[in-house]
Amino acid sequence: MKLNTPVSQLPAEIRLLLNACRVLCNKEALESFEKILQEKLSWDEVLQKANYHGLAPILYHALSKFSHNGKIPEKVLNSLQLAHKQTTYFNINLLKVLDLILKVFNENGLSVIVLKGAILADQVYNNIALRPMSDIDLLVRREEMDRIDKLLNNMGYRPQPLHKWCLKEENYVTYYHLEEISLDIHCELFHSRSFLQSFLPLTSAVLWKDAKPITVNNHHALILSNETNLLYLCLHMARHFREQIRLIWACDISLFLQKKEGLIDWPYFWHLTKISGQENLIREVLLFVREYIGEKGLFLQDIKAENKFIRLGAKNHQSSTELKTRKMLQKIFNTPTIWGKIHALFNYFFPYREYLRNKYGIENKKMLLLWRVKHPILIIRSVIKEILQKNLLKRHAGDLTINLTIKNDDTR
Numbered sequence: 001m002k003l004n005t006p007v008s009q010l011p012a013e014i015r016l017l018l019n020a021c022r023v024l025c026n027k028e029a030l031e032s033f034e035k036i037l038q039e040k041l042s043w044d045e046v047l048q049k050a051n052y053h054g055l056a057p058i059l060y061h062a063l064s065k066f067s068h069n070g071k072i073p074e075k076v077l078n079s080l081q082l083a084h085k086q087t088t089y090f091n092i093n094l095l096k097v098l099d100l101i102l103k104v105f106n107e108n109g110l111s112v113i114v115l116k117g118a119i120l121a122d123q124v125y126n127n128i129a130l131r132p133m134s135d136i137d138l139l140v141r142r143e144e145m146d147r148i149d150k151l152l153n154n155m156g157y158r159p160q161p162l163h164k165w166c167l168k169e170e171n172y173v174t175y176y177h178l179e180e181i182s183l184d185i186h187c188e189l190f191h192s193r194s195f196l197q198s199f200l201p202l203t204s205a206v207l208w209k210d211a212k213p214i215t216v217n218n219h220h221a222l223i224l225s226n227e228t229n230l231l232y233l234c235l236h237m238a239r240h241f242r243e244q245i246r247l248i249w250a251c252d253i254s255l256f257l258q259k260k261e262g263l264i265d266w267p268y269f270w271h272l273t274k275i276s277g278q279e280n281l282i283r284e285v286l287l288f289v290r291e292y293i294g295e296k297g298l299f300l301q302d303i304k305a306e307n308k309f310i311r312l313g314a315k316n317h318q319s320s321t322e323l324k325t326r327k328m329l330q331k332i333f334n335t336p337t338i339w340g341k342i343h344a345l346f347n348y349f350f351p352y353r354e355y356l357r358n359k360y361g362i363e364n365k366k367m368l369l370l371w372r373v374k375h376p377i378l379i380i381r382s383v384i385k386e387i388l389q390k391n392l393l394k395r396h397a398g399d400l401t402i403n404l405t406i407k408n409d410d411t412r
Contacts, residue, residue, distance in 0.1 A: 054248035056083035102219035113139035
């Protein structure tokens with residue numbers, strides 16, 4: 001799917017998913033959704049793309065409004081229904097964990113801003129069964145991080161390998177638990193290392209100053225203001241955009257704009273985008289939402305984009321394996337003292353059980369011992385594979401240069 005393709009030229013399977021999102025935003029979209037159901041659809045393709053884009057629960061929600069008369073294969077409906085139920089069950093457990101985290105933070109006088117899915121599912125979708133989530137994202141104050149680390153350790157959470165470097169360089173740490181959902185603890189949201197484009201970060205002081213109080217099961221917390229939240233959703237979508245995006249992010253923005261209509265201070269929002277230096281980037285995201293999801297609010301009517309969205313992330317793109325290896329080496333190199341480097345290297349090859357369980361999906365605790373041995377082998381194998389691939393590319397490049405030289409000599 002090329003992101004500058006007109007909607008009418010998109011495959012029917014993608015148009016079906018886009019219209020499922022529109023059904024949430026606009027009841028009038030039911031008619032166009034029903035028309036697409038009359039087209040010839042590859043339901044295996046629909047199911048695959050719905051799962052990839054995080055839209056399986058939303059598609060099931062839209063399909064449940066129609067009598068299918070056998071037009072939709074039963075196995076497809078069953079798979080979508082299962083995704084809907086799994087999302088409901090997972091999100092209920094996630095909100096229970098969030099409730100416990102907020103209780104502990106409140107008891108210890110710690111400030112926290114709840115981010116992304118946990119807030120979107122409740123306040124924007126108004127239905128926790130529709131918005132898939134994988135973890136809990138929280139923004140905390142950097143100066144309180146040591147206390148938070150101790151509290152989470154007491155609750156059975158363990159940080160990712162080389163977590164001190166991650167906190168310093170990437171401004172967030174993932175905490176894992178043997179039995180609970182993982183946590184992403186952020187100290188900053190807007191920083192240049194998350195983007196391929198140059199980026200002037202908004203200071204955390206702005207986020208905390210504008211944050212709004214909420215109550216979750218009698219526990220106090222904060223959420224981002226409408227303006228900073230919209231900015232974060234747009235940049236989050238762009239951040240993960242390399243060759244393809246996930247349509248659930250566009251649906252998040254479209255529903256957010258609908259629910260917050262009249263509550264967003266647009267002059268202040270554009271002021272924040274100018275501070276960040278990413279005004280054109282934000283316009284591209286909002287233009288995408290307008291064109292593909294169909295959010296046509298007055299605030300989007302005059303938006304024009306100077307660059308094609310398809311270009312985002314195309315420059316300096318590297319394989320995930322290469323980036324991970326470089327990051328690992330950079331982390332160890334920047335760790336002070338030789339003993340610090342040895343400790344960091346050991347933690348990278350032999351991380352906590354909680355990390356292994358979440359990374360490899362291990363449910364049987366007895367299998368963790370086997371994976372403690374297998375994990376470093378997998379790391380070494382990926383590094384060797386990367387080195388061999390680089391050498392192969394250099395050899396091909398050398399052969400190409402020789403061939404070009406010979407051809408030039410023959411021409412002379």
